[in-house]
Amino acid sequence: MGAQDVLKRKTGVIFGEDVYNLFKYAQEKEFAIPAINVTSSSTVVAALEAARDSKSPIILQISQGGAQFFAGKGVDNTDQKASIAGAVAGAHYIRSIAPSYGIPVILHTDHCAAKLLPWLYGMLTHDEAYHKENGEPLFSSHMVDLSEETKDHNIRDTKKILKDRVAKIDQFLEMEIGITGGEEDGVNNEKVDNNSLYTQPEDIHEIYEALHPISKYFSIAAGFGNVHGVYKPGNVKLRPELLGDHQKYVKEHEKLEDDKPVFLVFHGGSGSKKADFDKAISHGVVKVNLDTDLQFAYLDGIRQYVLDNQHYLMTQIGNPDGEDKPNKKYYDPRVWVRKGEETMRERVKQALVAFNTAGKL
Numbered sequence: 199m200g201a202q203d204v205l206k207r208k209t210g211v212i213f214g215e216d217v218y219n220l221f222k223y224a225q226e227k228e229f230a231i232p233a234i235n236v237t238s239s240s241t242v243v244a245a246l247e248a249a250r251d252s253k254s255p256i257i258l259q260i261s262q263g264g265a266q267f268f269a270g271k272g273v274d275n276t277d278q279k280a281s282i283a284g285a286v287a288g289a290h291y292i293r294s295i296a297p298s299y300g301i302p303v304i305l306h307t308d309h310c311a312a313k314l315l316p317w318l319y320g321m322l323t324h325d326e327a328y329h330k331e332n333g334e335p336l337f338s339s340h341m342v343d344l345s346e347e348t349k350d351h352n353i354r355d356t357k358k359i360l361k362d363r364v365a366k367i368d369q370f371l372e373m374e375i376g377i378t379g380g381e382e383d384g385v386n387n388e389k390v391d392n393n394s395l396y397t398q399p400e401d402i403h404e405i406y407e408a409l410h411p412i413s414k415y416f417s418i419a420a421g422f423g424n425v426h427g428v429y430k431p432g433n434v435k436l437r438p439e440l441l442g443d444h445q446k447y448v449k450e451h452e453k454l455e456d457d458k459p460v461f462l463v464f465h466g467g468s469g470s471k472k473a474d475f476d477k478a479i480s481h482g483v484v485k486v487n488l489d490t491d492l493q494f495a496y497l498d499g500i501r502q503y504v505l506d507n508q509h510y511l512m513t514q515i516g517n518p519d520g521e522d523k524p525n526k527k528y529y530d531p532r533v534w535v536r537k538g539e540e541t542m543r544e545r546v547k548q549a550l551v552a553f554n555t556a557g558k559l
């Protein structure tokens with residue numbers, strides 16, 4: 199018995215009931231699926247290869263900035279046009295190629311703050327058109343992140359997006375309450391005071407009460423001291439035990455049987471310790487976001503390649519083996535970009551082991 203047994207669609211991009219069943223299975227077996235930020239076909243390949251080799255499901259997510267990069271940095275992004283087009287292009291690419299890797303893939307988009315909502319609405323328009331034709335949304339899920347607004351505003355507007363659009367197309371919605379510290383993709387929470395980094399159980403219950411009657415397809419990124427990026431230890435303290443309090447509170451107040459009624463998401467996974475992941479996962483975290491560590495891992499292979507081969511990379515012809523020797527084999531992007539894919543792939547594999555996901559298919 200493995201994760202694929204609970205899925206109707208075993209390989210490629212999954213949606214709706216399959217995503218729900220996969221998350222429930224993850225809670226039951228105590229693993230979390232890494233969510234890998236992808237910005238190009240090359241980073242998609244690195245992530246898919248790692249998941250295939252590790253017999254794991256994977257989440258590929260595109261941020262607003264990553265989406266713009268998918269479109270090309272030279273494309274005008276007025277009204278989020280490039281970020282919408284890039285996300286849609288990335289989604290179609292991932293949908294086409296994912297079945298070749300023989301694993302289930304959740305296709306997701308990352309943080310969408312209030313000022314970026316035109317990006318989300320643009321993608322949802324594509325989702326709705328895709329749903330009309332194919333009976334499923336283009337993306338498995340999106341994240342809306344109104345955590346910078348007041349709590350009431352956050353819950354009210356998230357609920358409206360779920361009700362009016364997301365729930366109607368069998369799509370998942372991830373939201374954030376409390377704040378993930380640090381800096382990522384232009385959102386800077388480095389100066390936020392420490393108390394707002396810890397979400398309270400009452401807040402999680404309030405969200406559950408607002409969203410669950412509309413759709414059970416939602417997850418919550420709750421702050422428990424986590425930060426985006428990698429920082430010197432000691433600045434903030436991770437308290438993953440708080441996540442257990444959330445589950446208990448919702449279970450008791452809703453009189454549920456389920457010990458883990460809420461799908462929780464761990465943001466800012468880079469630089470965290472195995473013991474913190476284990477505890478968070480035991481409390482129902484089903485998704486861990488990993489970006490910063492993978493950016494560094496992708497560079498690693500390329501940096502090493504350039505350092506090792508610098509005398510073959512300075513001119514098209516002429517290297518230590520002879521002044522008429524061609525260097526084409528060395529500067530072909532397929533050679534050095536591949537080195538980045540390989541080191542990123544190995545780092546994703548480490549995450550799959552750390553989150554107990556490896557071998558779960």
Ligand SMILES: [Zn+2]
Nearest residue numbers: 378465466487
């Ligand atoms: Zn995040």
